[in-house]
Amino acid sequence: MNQGGKPKAVVLVSGGLDSATALAMAGDQGYACYALSLDYGQRHHAELAAARRVAQSLGALEHKVIRLDLTSIGGSALTDTRIAVPDRPAEGIPVTYVPARNTIFLSLALAWAEVIGAWDLFIGVNAVDYSGYPDCRPEYIEAFQRLCQLATRAGVEGGSFKVHAPLIHMSKADIIQAGTRLGVDYGLTVSCYAADQAGRACGRCDSCRLRAKGFADAGVSDPTVYQG
């Protein structure tokens, strides 16, 4: 099953800039990468198409999309159409926070990892530009890693899982520079919370602002295509 004896890693790939960079880093670190995306009823469905392009362009051995309808739970501007995506950043944890999202996503990554015999999970969370999401902090990632040992047959039988969050302390500009060095084509990625079906960005939401500022700060030409 291993590609030339490489260790396997499950990489959460959303179609955005950060997770594309995390995938490139996992590959650069010598992992055979298994990309995992969740079709969770997110508004910006264009990101799943982007995830497919990203996984393919960065050489993932497999790209699995799991459908999980979080709209029935709601509670976020990203999963409940009654909550508006704001144009401007607000104080505190934003309405785009999806309750327990990273816990749900990492759980599924862990399940797949156990099935394919991977010990490494990659997630592109970031604690610098993270807009206040609780499940993007280092202490959260460490707690999930500890849970992996207790939660699985593989962990109980003595194996050791590692949850990699290589972007966690990087600025958006640093992420873009690192990914650019690794050959990430950011033109394939979609960050916008309100992207249209073709993946064109609104240019106004939190995520668009962070991304545009990141390219400017990095001194890297911004390939983002905007609407209208």
Next chain:
Amino acid sequence: MNQGGKPKAVVLVSGGLDSATALAMAGDQGYACYALSLDYGQRHHAELAAARRVAQSLGALEHKVIRLDLTSIGGSALTDTRIAVPDRPAEGIPVTYVPARNTIFLSLALAWAEVIGAWDLFIGVNAVDYSGYPDCRPEYIEAFQRLCQLATRAGVEGGSFKVHAPLIHMSKADIIQAGTRLGVDYGLTVSCYAADQAGRACGRCDSCRLRAKGFADAGVSDPTVYQG
């Protein structure tokens, strides 16, 4: 939103005997219960119909079924039709172990809890008759509870989640006696790994054997309907 000011609890309800008892206990402890079931591609689909009957009969305020296709991950006799459900208990962790299942289920329960403003999660895991599942042990439940604090907006803002596993140290007979005192109608529940569409049990799998022995040991009349 509260029913007479009762605190809310999210209760994982599978349609089996244990989770029905956990739901009855949560209600008995004064919680307004929100029942959550996962349609994860399990072979014994009859258990979802049982979950509906159980949630209704025990007065759950709402019963949510979330569809999540774990068959695409596989790795268990319960989610991969290529792996046979064994007739006899084997050594170690059985093939009916679903990788990371309770972590996935508790993550979704946590998400719903955060949305509805519940601080209490109930799960009917059992470490006595648990057939070796790693995610049915007390140390796992405690680790997940710690994770809840770090994973959520509600936890970061100072709230305190509690993951209740009231059956964890009980024998199957004790569970049946406790549930019987609380008025659980076990005739509504399905435990069999190979139940038919009407919910009739095979009488041969691990789960059927444990259940039948539980009723015998408890001295409670067994309402299970068997196939053929």
